[in-house]
Amino acid sequence: MMRMSLRVSLIAAFLVFYVLLSCALEHEKRGSEFESPDRRVDGGVGVRRNDTAANDGRAEAAAPRGKVKKTTRRRMLTGPRSDHGCTGLGGICQSKRYICQGRYLKGKCSGAKSRRCCVQAGAWSVLCAGHHNNRVRACDAHGCGAFNSKRDNGLHKAVDLVCDDYGIINTPFTGSLAGPVSRKDTAGNRYDGVKLLSDVHCVHIFNIRPYRYSGPVAQGEALGYLLPLQERFSGITSHLELQMCDGTDPSPFI
Known part of the structure; x- marks a missing residue:
């Protein structure tokens, strides 16, 4: 009877030892799988780097600045680069605060927005055939023909x-x-x-x-x-x- 109890105890102890050993081996295996590839040999832990993510982040951060610069550059170049559009019509580019003996045209001059193309008044042909000049209608019973009458x-x-x-x-x-x-x-x-x-x-x-x-x-x-x-x-x-x-x-x- 004594021998039977001893055998049972040895078998139980052996099984417990086997289970503990299996658990230890499984734990060590899992730990090696999850270990960082950048872990140093000497035991120090290196810093994991993700070059792709870092570069993407820098590119995204820099993109708005590039857009702002391009937009600003486009705004600077929206107007004419020269006065040829005005001079080709026989006009002169000058500040609109000066009197123009004719009419001012927009979008023909380079530089500040206050610069306009002054085209001198050139006489038009007589509109009404048989008349020597363009005679403005005088006042009659129905009104006057002058501008702002x-x-x-x-x-x-x-x-x-x-x-x-x-x-x-x-x-x-x-x-x-x-x-x-x-x-x-x-x-x-x-x-x-x-x-x-x-x-x-x-x-x-x-x-x-x-x-x-x-x-x-x-x-x-x-x-x-x-x-x-x-x-x-x-x-x-x-x-x-x-x-x-x-x-x-x-x-x-x-």
């Missing part, structure tokens, strides 16, 4: 030039026709015309019937004919209406 709905932002009913209208300057235009007054009367533009000028010519609404035209070329106003406004002076596209006074050019 008083009207029922405010100021007249155009100039009325005296013409004959159905008379030929000539092109005042070389340019291109850019389609029909029309407007209505406070009484509901409609006035039709055409838009004429060039590198320097842009005008709406009302109360005419153009021969065409698009294409290039030369100075002095027949543009169309005058529509009569007598049927709607008895006693009015027959005229066309000349209006700058930007609402400025066309008087210096006529």
Whole structure:
């Protein structure tokens, strides 16, 4: 009986020793798998580096600065690099605080935004055939034809030039026709015309019937004919209406 108990105790002790040994070996194996590859041989722990992540971080941090520099550089180069756009039109680049005996054009001069292209007033051709000059309509029962003359709905932002009913209208300057235009007054009367533009000028010519609404035209070329106003406004002076596209006074050019 004694021998049997001794055998059982030895077997149990052997099993416990085997289990503890297996656990120790498994623990050592797992520890070697998770050990850092950068661990030094002498027992010191090295600092793990991730060059890819570090480089990516530096690239991301530097990207906004590069974008800012490029954007700033683009802003600096948005304007013209020279005054050729102005001088090619016969103009002079100067500060807009100076008086221009003609009209100022934007976006033609280099440097500060206050510099504008001053184009001298060049005489346009006579618009109304059979007339020796561009005569501004005087005051009659229906109003006056000068720029900024008083009207029922405010100021007249155009100039009325005296013409004959159905008379030929000539092109005042070389340019291109850019389609029909029309407007209505406070009484509901409609006035039709055409838009004429060039590198320097842009005008709406009302109360005419153009021969065409698009294409290039030369100075002095027949543009169309005058529509009569007598049927709607008895006693009015027959005229066309000349209006700058930007609402400025066309008087210096006529």
